[in-house]
Amino acid sequence: xxxxxxxxxxxxxxxxxxxxxxxxxxxxxxxxxxxxxxxxxxxxxxxxxxxxxxxxxxxxxxxxxxxxxxxxxxxxxxxxxxxxxxxxxxxxxxxxxxxxxxxxxxxxxxxxxxxxxxxxxxxxxxxxxxxxxxxxxxxxxxxxxxxxxxxxxxxxxxxxxxxxxxxxxxxxxxxxxxxxxxxxxxxxxxxxxxxxxxxxxxxxxxxxxxxxxxxxxxxxxxxxxxxxxxxxxxxxxxxxxxxxxxxxxxxxxxxxxxxxxxxxxxxxxxxxxxxxxxxxxxxxxxxxxxxxxxxxxxxxxxxxxxxxxxxxxxxxxxxxxxxxxxxxxxxxxxxxxxxxxxxxxxxxxxxxxxxxxxxxxxxxxxxxxxxxxxxxxxxxxxxxxxxxxxxxxxxxxxx
Amino acid sequence: xxxxxxxxxxxxxxxxxxxxxxxxxxxxxxxxxxxxxxxxxxxxxxxxxxxxxxxxxxxxxxxxxxxxxxxxxxxxxxxxxxxxxxxxxxxxxxxxxxxxxxxxxxxxxxxxxxxxxxxxxxxxxxxxxxxxxxxxxxxxxxxxxxxxxxxxxxxxxxxxxxxxxxxxxxxxxxxxxxxxxxxxxxxxxxxxxxxxxxxxxxxxxxxxxxxxxxxxxxxxxxxxxxxxxxxxxxxxxxxxxxxxxxxxxxxxxxxxxxxxxxxxxxxxxxxxxxxxxxxxxxxxxxxxxxxxxxxxxxxxxxxxxxxxxxxxxxxxxxxxxxxxxxxxxxxxxxxxxxxxxxxxxxxxxxxxxxxxxxxxxxxxxxxxxxxxxxxxxxxxxxxxxxxxxxxxxxxxxxx
Numbered sequence: 001x002x003x004x005x006x007x008x009x010x011x012x013x014x015x016x017x018x019x020x021x022x023x024x025x026x027x028x029x030x031x032x033x034x035x036x037x038x039x040x041x042x043x044x045x046x047x048x049x050x051x052x053x054x055x056x057x058x059x060x061x062x063x064x065x066x067x068x069x070x071x072x073x074x075x076x077x078x079x080x081x082x083x084x085x086x087x088x089x090x091x092x093x094x095x096x097x098x099x100x101x102x103x104x105x106x107x108x109x110x111x112x113x114x115x116x117x118x119x120x121x122x123x124x125x126x127x128x129x130x131x132x133x134x135x136x137x138x139x140x141x142x143x144x145x146x147x148x149x150x151x152x153x154x155x156x157x158x159x160x161x162x163x164x165x166x167x168x169x170x171x172x173x174x175x176x177x178x179x180x181x182x183x184x185x186x187x188x189x190x191x192x193x194x195x196x197x198x199x200x201x202x203x204x205x206x207x208x209x210x211x212x213x214x215x216x217x218x219x220x221x222x223x224x225x226x227x228x229x230x231x232x233x234x235x236x237x238x239x240x241x242x243x244x245x246x247x248x249x250x251x252x253x254x255x256x257x258x259x260x261x262x263x264x265x266x267x268x269x270x271x272x273x274x275x276x277x278x279x280x281x282x283x284x285x286x287x288x289x290x291x292x293x294x295x296x297x298x299x300x301x302x303x304x305x306x307x308x309x310x311x312x313x314x315x316x317x318x319x320x321x322x323x324x325x326x327x328x329x330x331x332x333x334x335x336x337x338x339x340x341x342x343x344x345x346x347x348x349x350x351x352x353x354x355x356x357x358x359x360x361x362x363x364x365x366x367x368x369x370x371x372x373x374x375x376x377x378x379x380x381x382x383x384x385x386x387x388x389x390x391x392x393x394x395x396x397x398x399x
Numbered sequence: 400x401x402x403x404x405x406x407x408x409x410x411x412x413x414x415x416x417x418x419x420x421x422x423x424x425x426x427x428x429x430x431x432x433x434x435x436x437x438x439x440x441x442x443x444x445x446x447x448x449x450x451x452x453x454x455x456x457x458x459x460x461x462x463x464x465x466x467x468x469x470x471x472x473x474x475x476x477x478x479x480x481x482x483x484x485x486x487x488x489x490x491x492x493x494x495x496x497x498x499x500x501x502x503x504x505x506x507x508x509x510x511x512x513x514x515x516x517x518x519x520x521x522x523x524x525x526x527x528x529x530x531x532x533x534x535x536x537x538x539x540x541x542x543x544x545x546x547x548x549x550x551x552x553x554x555x556x557x558x559x560x561x562x563x564x565x566x567x568x569x570x571x572x573x574x575x576x577x578x579x580x581x582x583x584x585x586x587x588x589x590x591x592x593x594x595x596x597x598x599x600x601x602x603x604x605x606x607x608x609x610x611x612x613x614x615x616x617x618x619x620x621x622x623x624x625x626x627x628x629x630x631x632x633x634x635x636x637x638x639x640x641x642x643x644x645x646x647x648x649x650x651x652x653x654x655x656x657x658x659x660x661x662x663x664x665x666x667x668x669x670x671x672x673x674x675x676x677x678x679x680x681x682x683x684x685x686x687x688x689x690x691x692x693x694x695x696x697x698x699x700x701x702x703x704x705x706x707x708x709x710x711x712x713x714x715x716x717x718x719x720x721x722x723x724x725x726x727x728x729x730x731x732x733x734x735x736x737x738x739x740x741x742x743x744x745x746x747x748x749x750x751x752x753x754x755x756x757x758x759x760x761x762x763x764x765x766x767x768x769x770x771x772x773x774x775x776x777x778x779x780x781x782x783x784x785x786x787x788x789x790x791x792x793x794x795x796x797x798x
Contacts, residue, residue, distance in 0.1 A: 001625040001651070002564060002597045008507040008657035014465075017663060045460040053671060054453045061444040061639040061675075066413075096495045096643065099665035107531060108407040112511075128664030132506060134533065165401060198401045226400040240460040242670030244495065244643075252400070258407035264416060265527030266498035270669055271641030272452060276460075 007134070012127050015357025018333075022340040023351050031344050034383035036371040037336075037351040039174065041321065043239040043294070043374075046287050052279030056272050064271050066263040068094025068247070072274040076247065079281045083206075085219040085230075091251050093259055094269045094277075098204055098233030098246035099125070105229050105248060106133035108258040109198050114165040116200070119151055121324060121358030121365055123174045123202070138164070139360045144326055144368065147315035148176035150184040156191050166198035167191065171217075172205040172319025175358045175370040177299075179209055179318030182216045189221045199224060202231045205320035207288055210296045213318050225251040234273075236321075238280045245273040295321050298373040298380055305384035306371075309391060311399045321373050324355055324365075330396035332356055332369050338394060345389040348382065367398070406533070411526050414756025417732075421739040422750050430743050433782035435770040436735075436750040438573065440720065442638040442693070442773075445686050451678030455671050463670050465662040467493025467646070471673040475646065478680045482605075484618040484629075490650050492658055493668045493676075497603050497632030497645035498524070504628050504647060505532035507657040508597050513564040515599070518550055520723060520757030520764055522573045522601070537563070538759045543725055543767065546714035547575035549583040555590050565597035566590065570616075571604045571718025574757045574769040576698075578608055578717030581615045588620045598623060601630045604719035606687055609695045612717050624650040633672075635720075637679045644672040694720050697772040697779055704783035705770075708790060710798045720772050723754055723764075729795035731755055731768050737793060744788040747781065766797070 016037060023033055067073070073089035080087050095101040102125075110116065112134040118126060120139035130137045140155050142148040156167070167188060172179045192199045201218045209215045218228040233246035250256055299316070303323060306314040311328030329335045332354035339349050353372075355365035373380060391397060415436060422432055466472070472488035479486045494500040501524075509515065511533040517525060519538035529536045539554050541547040555566070566587060571578045591598045600617045608614045617627040632645035649655055698715070702722060705713040710727030728734045731753035738748050754767035772779060790796060 001653075002508070002595050004654055004657045005506065005508055005510050005513075007510070008654075008660070011507075011657065011660040011664075013660050014663040040459075040461055042459065044458045050458075050460070054455070056453070059443045059449075060441065061449070061637075061641045062439055063640040096499075097665065100495075103665070107404065108410075109401070109404055111404050111406070112533070114404075125664045125666070128660070132661060132664065134511070196401050238460075241462040242457075242460045242667065244667070244669040244672075254400075255403055255407075258403045258410065261407070261410040261412050261527070262531060264413040265410075265524045265531065266496065266502070267524075268641065268643070270643040270672060272671060273643075273669060 007131060011131050015124050016353050019336055019340060019351065022337050026340045026349060030347065032348040033340070034348065034350045034375060034379055034386060036375065036383055037353045038374070039236070039372050040241055041236065041239045041374045042376065043291055045239045046280060046283040048283055049238055049240060049276045049280040053272055053276040056275045058271065061271060063268045064274060066268050067260055068092065068269055069274050072278045075278045075281045080249065085217065085249070087249055087251065091249055091256065093248040093256065093263055094274060095246045095248060095263070096269055097244040098202070098231050098235060101231040101246045101248045102129045103132060104259050104262045105200060105231065106130065106135055107262060108255060110135040110165045113163060115161070115163045116166045116168050117156060117159055117164060118168045120360060121175050121355055123170055124357045126168070127360065137360060141361065141364065142176070144313065144315060144324060147317060148173065148178040148324065150180055150187065153187050153191060160195055164195065164197060166200055168200035168202065170202040170204070172208055172317070174205065174320055175322050175355065176324045177317025177320045177322045179213055180216065185216050185218060185221060188218065189224055192224060192227045197227065199228050200231065201228060204231070204233050204236050207237045208292070208295060208321055209319045210292065210299065211318060219249070229255070234277050234280055238283060240276070240280070243273045243276060245269060245277045295373065298377060299323070301377055301380050302371060302373045302384070305381065309388045311391070322370055324368050324370050326368050327391060328397055328399040329367050329391070329394060330398055331366055334396060335394055336369065339390050343390045343393060345386050348386050350383045350386045350390065406530060410530050414523050415752050418735055418739060418750065421736050425739045425748060429746065431747040432739070433747065433749045433774060433778055433785065435774065435782055436752045438635070438721070438771050438773070439640055440635065440638045440773050441775065442690055444638045445679060445682040447682055448637055448639060448675045448679040452671055452675040455674045457670065460670060462667045463673060465667050466659055467491065467668055468673050471677045474677045474680045479648065484616065484648070486648060486650065490648055490655065492647040492655065492662055493673060494645045494647060494662070495668055496643040497601070497630050497634060500630040500645045500647045501528045502531060503658050503661045504599060504630065505529065505534055506661060507654060509534040509564045512562060514560070514562045515565045515567050516555060516558055516563060517567045519759055520574050520754055522569055523756045525567070526759065536759060540760065540763065541575070543712065543714060543723060546716060547572065547577040547723065549579055549586065552586050552590060559594055563594065563596060565599055567599035567601065569601040569603070571607055571716070573604065573719055574721050574754065575723045576716025576719045576721045578612055579615065584615050584617060584620060587617065588623055591623060591626045596626065598627050599630060600627060603632050603635050606636045607691070607694060607720055608718045609691065609698065610717060618648070628654070633676050633679055637682060639675070639679070642672045642675060644668060644676045694772065697776060698722070700776055700779050701770060701772045701783070704780070708787045710790070721769055723767050723769050725767050726790060727796055727798040728766050728790070728793060729797055730765055733795060734793055735768065738789050742789045742792060744785045747785050749782045749785045749789065
């Protein structure tokens, strides 16, 4: 039998999926599970987007151009220019989901062994993409005590070497929900200019900013035109994760042409996804107002509820739909499995993502979990009761 | 400005697209172009597939499982078992088009620098995927004189080294249209078992076999269960290139689990593409009968027409919808550009793909072109007239 590759052995399995067999077993036993573990929103996709999909008018389901249809890129440019990104359609490369935006960027920008600095905790799949592209993620620690704010310039400089090629941020952040300030982005600008680094900005959660706070992108910063690559997706903005439509935005022409070669090899993004994505740009503001109100209320319920539980600490983040909370437990991996396997309250339990999967420093996040507030208020409240009861009963409780 | 990667520099641009600027210019000048250069069929997508897309019943456009929905994989297993592949749904991993099936397989199976033997000419994007996965394509020559039959076992053995990890075939072949026989597949079986190699079988054109000939897959061969990986796609079978739905089939469980880790990182294939793909499996036999009749007639028209032109030689292939023809010219790259730039007949011309892009041996295919018979009979005949007139007028004509 031929061997698989070293990369195949090294490739990390999705940490979130480790618990799936226990969840399946719990379901079989008739337990109701509140899923706070995943980023699949329960919010409906905008009607206009689904309407466009269902009324797509083609007889031949054909390839589009590799960079995406002109029509969709024109529309996207309109959308980004409403946000003052000041881009042309030719700065936009449509991808198979945000995932492909990341893999193409990594391959086009970094040589094997070169490094991307990422504040941890970070989106776990960056590890998979980095392994796939044979590049290295250099984590620098952000801390729950200050809500996972950007580490200081000094912290970045400690890990910058000749191999450093880029800094990547996810803003608002998955898993912490942290929304970076203009000052923090200006700090990143300084570092990227000083050390000539790319700045990758994962903006999947751009629309999810709360309490009237502004979203600031590296696209808003001057002098970084050749450095910035934005990774975007329709997944979270329009609750359309299954459409697999994302994009790369960069004003760096050399990089764009390089990324395009990778895009040409895989031919094109999906036709119907682009048709729906184009319609999605016209989603009325009222949709986002409703969604934002809903998420703000959920966040408030969740964060307030968590902090009321003895021994629990949870910062109140400014964006996305996640929080990372510190629990009075010995080991989040063990606890999350225990909640599924051994615990129930009124035949209900909660599924959470152990935060260890979002850190690459061994042992970090051992007593933290990520919770996605993708459930309605009622279910969130019931989930909080389950969690409180679970923590009270858990044998590995630490305080 | 940060540098792009070495891989980005090395990554080949799509050879087919080199001519696009000349085609665009010709169109602007008002010339009608017969596009024989691309594999985008003009055949309509089956109604049932489009109907399923347009009636997809979901309010939340959600992720599916990374390996594809159970429902679609069950249906695919039914389809493959009608072809006697003897597979389970758990042997099937749904991908973003056939392209992703190839990239995931290469990454999961080969270490950097390891080699895949591929008979040339071959599908040009294999070069891009190989560059992306940092693996090496080792070409062995097939010849127009015998219709591009499989090279002998001795030819394979000449290039097998310690670095050889796999053999890849495309069957029926893009670009040659050649349909491999049972004897040829048995020969591949012997080599793969003797040297413990993977056998990658690109079956994008499986349904396009003519003259009553049987399609034989490595899935039909005994004792190769751990060696075979099939790459498939709905693109050509259902004229649904823009759906970006493909799959990997392998009975090798270790490989499947490894490929699944790569699939988990990119989350999931598109939901709506899988819904449509599932419906496509029920496409009535009459659809394929009509398509097959149409393609057979086109092939006959094209091959007969080509061989009637003085100095032209074109084998009559058993499958796919391509032929590679030898022309009485000095340089196919120059000729194909000249046809767009300098030539017209009744204000019409033909766009073809120079075969050089399908060979990796320098200089090979210099007087060959690939022609896709994706036009109706009338247009094909007009294209043949253009080609004949063009060859007569071309300054680089050799005989």
